[in-house]
Amino acid sequence: MSASASKTIVYARLVVDGTGRPPIENGAVRIEGTKIAAVGPAAALAPAPGEVVTEIDLRPHTVIPGLIDVHTHLGLAGDGRGYEDMALDSDEMMVLAGVMNLQKHLRAGVTTVRDNGERNRVGFALREGIERGYVVGPRLLACGRPITCTGGHFHWCNEVADGADEIRRSVRRLVHEGADHIKIMASGGGTRGTVPGRPSYSVEELHAASHEAHTLGRLTVAHCRAKESMVRAVHAGLDLIEHAEFLDPDGVMRYDPKIAEMMQEAGVYVSPTLQAFGYPTILRLRRKRDRVDLTPAEADLLARCEARLETHLDHFRRMLDAGLRERMVTGSDSGCGELAFGHLDYDIQLFAQGGLTPTETLHAATRVAAEAIGLGDTLGTLAPGKEADLAIVDGDPTRDVGALSRVVAVFKAGQRVD
Ligand SMILES: [Zn+2]
Known part of the structure; x- marks a missing residue:
């Protein structure tokens, strides 16, 4: 640390460092430059006589590590349109949507975002815009474009590859362009003409992606709604499974304990994207129901969304019981679709509903998520030497995850965000 690095001390009623240690009451975090220099009781971290330090008193509140969202699509507006409509937007409009979205997430306490797929160079442009200081946003890890089969989910992003050779070429192309990780669509999804319950690639094809990515020092993530795609992703050595929806080809979710056991043995991380299955609709219709009667169509939609969410939560609980508690990430x-930015807290609420304790839920959104994206050494907990990414929340998140919906201040790399 250079002598000229700016020094800041943030005081809080509670400091929750994300390691599982008990909260520090009347605590403080000392920041030097972009990094955390010390964490402890306020009295122990007070400035030395004559030391020039900026002191920030946030004493009614709690300091936690900045939150991490391992799955976003920054170029999409989350305004309820289908993919076919959104894909009509120009790349330039997608970059503008991304600028808006980065700010929404950062203000909600998300200091690191892993983007899982944009069209053309939209994801890379956003990352470079942040690095150049044109745009304020969280740290951004970008895959660039997701690899998909001909006609596959997100084919309009323009990284179509069939067969192991083409997939290897795609991985090399993406890494050359600057991909931080590799995303591959292992099953169909919400893109018209694809079938979510069916796998898109063979084990051999998925293995080509994971092997090439790992050779080039990149982690991999697979979109897996189909049950069979989950099995193949594990066999192929992919690092993180998105959605994990256990869908059969008939479109029905049926949990399979053998697959959960396979995932646990392989040490794969799971991002179950619990809010992505209609949760905003559920919240919207429940709020409306509190004021007026729902129409029969709305009541029916709400009932169907709630039933589906219950199945997801039941599967989530069973995956926890299968030994995946420390592998779940937000x-x-x-x-x-309707998934607007600024609401990682929806995932957090659902993780807690699904059976993680408040502390485990916080870890899923910080320490475990940092490990899952390969940044456990620099992010995810409040510890000396780590990046000074902090969220300041109203309440004690080790007792009530609702505190994570009440973000009152954010620091990224030691800088307070306006
Ligand atoms: Zn996605």
């Missing part, structure tokens, strides 16, 4: 899938 991913919002923001941008798609």
